[in-house]
Amino acid sequence: MNTRSFARSLMVLLVVLMVQFLSASTGHSDRVKEFDRSGRLVVVEKPANEMAAAYDIKNRPAEKVFPVPRPPFSEGIFPCTQCHKYMKPNPVQRTLTEYHTEIVLHHAEGQRWCTDCHNLVDRDKLRLVSGELIDFTESYRLCGQCHGDKFRDWKVGIHGKRTGNWNGDKQYLLCVHCHNPHDPKFKALKPLPPPVRPGTARH
Ligand code: HEC
Numbered sequence: 001m002n003t004r005s006f007a008r009s010l011m012v013l014l015v016v017l018m019v020q021f022l023s024a025s026t027g028h029s030d031r032v033k034e035f036d037r038s039g040r041l042v043v044v045e046k047p048a049n050e051m052a053a054a055y056d057i058k059n060r061p062a063e064k065v066f067p068v069p070r071p072p073f074s075e076g077i078f079p080c081t082q083c084h085k086y087m088k089p090n091p092v093q094r095t096l097t098e099y100h101t102e103i104v105l106h107h108a109e110g111q112r113w114c115t116d117c118h119n120l121v122d123r124d125k126l127r128l129v130s131g132e133l134i135d136f137t138e139s140y141r142l143c144g145q146c147h148g149d150k151f152r153d154w155k156v157g158i159h160g161k162r163t164g165n166w167n168g169d170k171q172y173l174l175c176v177h178c179h180n181p182h183d184p185k186f187k188a189l190k191p192l193p194p195p196v197r198p199g200t201a202r203h
Pocket residue numbers: 071072073074077096100103104105107112113114115116117118126136139142176181182
């Protein structure tokens with residue numbers, strides 16, 4: 001073998017290595033636990049392109065919907081769009097002076113503003129970080145984004161309150177039935193009204 005053809009094959013080898021290196025560094029493969037056809041647990045190496053879909057927040061399985069009582073809105077405030085559909089949304093962080101003046105954020109307020117939770121355009125919806133819009137009856141999902149441990153406990157009935165038959169339908173109180181979403185540090189700010197006793201109801 002002469003020096004020229006040796007140099008050429010060395011070049012080819014280098015190019016092949018470069019291509020290999022570049023294609024390998026475009027993503028990360030991952031080890032995934034799976035069951036094989038005979039039911040044995042096996043660990044398989046999955047290339048990055050196969051894993052991408054699983055890591056996409058949009059492809060996560062839908063959260064189960066939990067039955068809840070009516071959200072604890074103040075009288076007449078909902079639907080929000082009764083006013084907001086006539087107003088230009090204002091995303092600017094500011095002290096509200098014309099309305100909602102009783103709402104002062106004391107909930108990680110340094111890092112966020114109303115519109116991180118309330119959807120700017122359709123005000124009747126809450127907004128998750130993924131951009132997904134949810135109803136107020138699912139506000140536990142909003143809270144669960146940051147308070148994952150409490151959300152897990154709530155789902156299985158350890159945190160919060162769950163009522164119903166042990167083997168039948170259960171109803172869950174929303175986080176906001178007990179915690180003020182704007183100022184949650186004081187506990188139980190919004191207790192549910194007591195049931196009306198028979199005979200005392202006004203006519
Ligand atoms: C941490 C998320 C979060 C932030 C930040 C937030 N809110 Fe809310 N807000 C909620 C949730 C959840 C409810 C629903 C409570 C319920 O179901 O009754 C709510 C309820 C409301 C209501 C109805 C209150 C009532 O009396 O029934 C208004 C009005 C409101 N928010 C305005 C605001 C304004 C204005 C800001 C900013 C100053 C803000 N929110 C910031 C989560 C948030």
